[in-house]
Structures are given as structure tokens and as C-alpha cells.
Amino acid sequence: MSWLTVRGADERPSGLQGTVAVPGDKSISHRAVMLAALAEGTGTVEGFLPSGDCLATLACVRQLGIRVEHADSGAPTTLIIHGRGLRGLQPPEEPLDCRRSGTTMRLLAGILAGQSFGSVMTGAPGLLRRPMRRISDPLRRMGADIVDAEGRAPLKIQGNARLRGGEHNLSIASAQVKSAILLAGLYADGPVTVHQPGPARDHTERMLAAQLEPRAAEQAPIVYDAATVRLVPDAVGRLRALDRVIPGDLSSAAFLVAAALLRPESHVTLVGVGVNPTRIGLLDVLAEMGGQMGMALQREYGGEPVADVTARGSALHGTEVEGATVVRMIDEFPILAVVATQAQGRTVVRDAAELRVKESDRIASVVQELRKLGARIESREDGFVVEGPTQLHGAEVDSHRDHRLSMALTVAGLVAEGETTILGADCIPDSFPGFVETLQTLGADLRHGV
Numbered sequence: 448m449s450w451l452t453v454r455g456a457d458e459r460p461s462g463l464q465g466t467v468a469v470p471g472d473k474s475i476s477h478r479a480v481m482l483a484a485l486a487e488g489t490g491t492v493e494g495f496l497p498s499g500d501c502l503a504t505l506a507c508v509r510q511l512g513i514r515v516e517h518a519d520s521g522a523p524t525t526l527i528i529h530g531r532g533l534r535g536l537q538p539p540e541e542p543l544d545c546r547r548s549g550t551t552m553r554l555l556a557g558i559l560a561g562q563s564f565g566s567v568m569t570g571a572p573g574l575l576r577r578p579m580r581r582i583s584d585p586l587r588r589m590g591a592d593i594v595d596a597e598g599r600a601p602l603k604i605q606g607n608a609r610l611r612g613g614e615h616n617l618s619i620a621s622a623q624v625k626s627a628i629l630l631a632g633l634y635a636d637g638p639v640t641v642h643q644p645g646p647a648r649d650h651t652e653r654m655l656a657a658q659l660e661p662r663a664a665e666q667a668p669i670v671y672d673a674a675t676v677r678l679v680p681d682a683v684g685r686l687r688a689l690d691r692v693i694p695g696d697l698s699s700a701a702f703l704v705a706a707a708l709l710r711p712e713s714h715v716t717l718v719g720v721g722v723n724p725t726r727i728g729l730l731d732v733l734a735e736m737g738g739q740m741g742m743a744l745q746r747e748y749g750g751e752p753v754a755d756v757t758a759r760g761s762a763l764h765g766t767e768v769e770g771a772t773v774v775r776m777i778d779e780f781p782i783l784a785v786v787a788t789q790a791q792g793r794t795v796v797r798d799a800a801e802l803r804v805k806e807s808d809r810i811a812s813v814v815q816e817l818r819k820l821g822a823r824i825e826s827r828e829d830g831f832v833v834e835g836p837t838q839l840h841g842a843e844v845d846s847h848r849d850h851r852l853s854m855a856l857t858v859a860g861l862v863a864e865g866e867t868t869i870l871g872a873d874c875i876p877d878s879f880p881g882f883v884e885t886l887q888t889l890g891a892d893l894r895h896g897v
């Protein structure tokens with residue numbers, strides 16, 4: 448098991464300085480590969496995230512008969528994908544291995560539900576523990592024939608199901624569930640409508656809309672807002688092959704923004720970060736806490752807003768996070784908890800019970816590990832409460848095999864006194880390959896071992 452050792456601010460008190468790019472957005476990378484596979488013809492994807500999770504999607508799509516080339520000599524970031532159209536996928540010879548990636552499994556399940564052939568999806572032990580009824584139930588309601596293992600993977604999906612249109616009222620705001628329904632909806636016999644209780648990320652909607660032929664687009668077969676998405680499959684027709692540039696991942700940038708806010712005299716610029724409104728809840732919360740941040744050079748990559756994000760060392764105060772804001776920052780709670788330990792006063796997180804079914808139980812794991820560093824943090828059923836500020840002390844902490852927890856603990860180590868060691872940090876490249884090197888470029892003192 449590999450570890451990561453971080454030296455705290457007392458031994459290297461300087462602020463973090465510099466301009467860096469973060470790797471491509473994980474959610475958009477998964478979708479770019481899947482939607483390029485379903486397109487008619489060849490498209491390129493630039494800025495693909497070569498992380499464990501997205502490489503799992505790439506391997507699955509290849510198993511489904513899609514030819515993918517990459518121009519890079521090392522990790523693939525520029526892909527050339529030869530799409531075969533909505534009905535061109537080939538039956539896989541082996542079970543599809545989604546490794547540790549929930550997004551791969553849940554989105555691909557939607558696509559596979561609409562195929563003429565059967566398939567089996569499996570993954571690493573951590574993924575096999577995560578809930579899958581949230582997708583198998585709505586897909587069954589559409590007519591799919593799916594066998595799960597008491598609500599978990601492996602999933603066995605029979606081919607040749609006739610999928611029906613209809614209305615779905617989601618009880619949780621989940622982009623993975625919404626996307627599984629929409630992707631299956633491409634194969635349905637009538638309009639599919641999804642009502643969501645909160646503004647879950649809308650990348651699938653934006654990316655599908657960008658792939659419509661101009662004549663299909665005139666009929667607006669995909670219409671969406673924060674509450675509802677409606678897809679009319681007959682009007683979608685063929686999906687066009689596109690050349691896409693993937694924005695940097697805000698959920699990766701979040702760790703660098705937080706590190707800059709917490710280390711006095713820092714000034715960090717992150718170029719080309721995706722700032723889709725359904726993703727930037729953390730930036731809104733940090734600004735409310737007193738964080739000095741900016742967004743410059745706003746532009747668009749393939750329908751997704753992008754900006755250069757800056758952050759400076761700041762004095763912060765506690766805050767309350769609940770409701771729709773939770774949905775817009777669902778992956779950012781481990782790092783928010785770390786920031787809250789350094790903020791003056793109390794930070795309260797509510798309405799975030801979904802954190803319990805992420806890569807780890809992120810309420811329990813964050814509380815358990817931050818306490819080892821001396822944080823005053825308590826769990827609630829649907830969130831946590833942090834009292835700050837606290838001087839953290841370096842200690843040995845555990846990753847729970849959760850990439851975002853590992854990176855949050857790394858940032859905690861950067862503000863703790865002494866040395867912090869994160870055990871099992873080899874999961875960090877699940878979403879942010881090059882995380883350690885990027886922090887080193889900005890002046891942080893950390894090293895990894897095996």
C-alpha cells in the first residue's frame with residue numbers, strides 16, 4: 448500500500464504560489480467517451496482525464512467493439528473515437544469491469560439496457576458494495592430486464608428489452624441516476640421525463656444537445672432546467688460525432704483552491720477550469736466564508752463554461768450549507784470539512800446523507816480521520832458540524848480507499864503542525880493523476896512512497 452507524507456506549514460511557512468492546469472473533468476470525460484461511442488463517425492476528445500475511473504469507461508467501451516486510438520505516448524489525454532451509432536455496439540465477450548467507478552457502472556447500465564444483446568457489469572469490491580437499485584429500479588420501470596445482487600452489482604442486463612417512455616420522479620438528486628434514465632431513454636418508444644429534487648450536474652443533457660444534427664436540434668428534443676429534463680427519442684435521430692475539449696475538473700481544482708485559501712500569502716491560478724453552475728457550489732460557499740477568489744477569462748468549451756480560477760490566502764469564518772447548494776458541491780464535502788477546521792466559528796452541513804454512499808461513507812470517514820489530526824468535528828445523520836479554528840497536528844491517517852478523502856487529508860496536512868502521513872494514498876489517481884506533483888509545483892512539501 449502506498450503512502451503520502453505531507454510537511455505542515457510550520458516547517459515550510461511560505462504561501463503556495465503559481466499557475467497550473469488541473470486534469471480534465473471526470474464526469475465529462477466519462478460522458479465524452481460514451482457519447483462518442485454512440486455517435487455516427489469519428490470524433491476526438493482532447494483533455495480526457497486518464498484516471499483509474501475514466502480508463503475503466505474507456506476499457507468497457509472498447510469491449511463493446513469501439514475502436515479508440517490515442518495520440519499520446521504516455522497516459523491517454525487525446526483520444527480518437529470511432530463511433531458506431533446508437534445501434535452499433537457489439538456484444539462483450541467478458542463481463543465489463545467498471546473497477547471502482549460508480550459513474551461507469553450507472554451510466555453504462557442505461558446504455559446497455561437499450562441494446563439487442565445481454566451483458567454483465569462488475570467491479571472492484573468497493574464498487575460492489577455501493578447501491579445500484581437507484582438505477583435498476585427506474586430502468587426496470589422502463590422495461591429493462593436487470594438482475595442485481597440484492598440491490599448491488601454485479602448487474603446482469605438482458606438484451607432485446609422494449610423500453611418505454613414515461614415520467615420518473617427521483618427521490619435523490621443524482622446525476623448518475625438521471626443520466627442512466629436519459630441514456631436508456633435514447634432507446635425508448637416515447638418521451639422520457641425526469642423530475643429531480645435538486646440541480647444535479649447537467650453534463651449529459653448539455654453534451655447530448657451538442658451532438659444533435661441541426662435539423663433535430665430545431666425540434667428541441669432535449670429540454671432541461673434545474674427541476675426537469677425531457678427527452679423525445681424519436682426527435683433525437685442520429686448523434687453527430689464531435690471534436691470536444693474537456694474543461695479542467697472543478698472537483699480537482701477544489702483541493703488547490705482550498706490549500707491556497709488556508710496557507711497565508713498564497714496566490715494560485717488554475718487555468719481552464721469548468722465552472723458549470725451545477726458544479727460550483729463550493730466556490731459559492733467559500734466566498735461566503737470570506738475566501739478571496741476570482742474567475743477570469745470566462746469562455747465555453749463545447750457548451751460547458753470555463754474560466755481561470757484564482758485563490759489567495761484568506762481569513763475565513765464558519766457557515767451553514769444545505770439544500771440545493773449540497774447538490775451543487777456533492778463531491779466537495781471532505782475538503783469543505785478541512786477548510787471549516789480553519790474557519791472562525793461553527794460550520795454546519797445538512798441534507799447531505801448521500802455522502803454516506805460515496806467511495807467511502809464520507810460523513811464517518813471524514814470525521815474519523817480529521818479527529819486524528821485534532822479537528823473538532825461531529826457527525827450528524829445527514830452531515831457534520833465543525834468548530835473552528837483548530838491548530839491541527841500531524842498524524843497517520845487512512846484514505847479509506849477514497850481519492851477525495853485522501854486529497855482533503857493532504858490539504859489538512861499542509862496546514863497541520865509537523866508531518867502527516869496518508870496511508871493508501873494510491874487511490875488519488877482515481878480522479879487526479881499528478882496531484883502530488885501539482886502541489887509540489889505550487890511550493891508544497893510532500894512526497895510519496897510505496
Ligand code: S3P
Pocket residue numbers: 473474475550620621622623624626648777778801
Ligand atoms: C457524478 C455524479 C455524482 C458525483 C460523482 C460523479 C456524475 O454522483 O458524486 O462523483 O458524473 O454523474 P451521484 O449521481 O451519485 O450524486
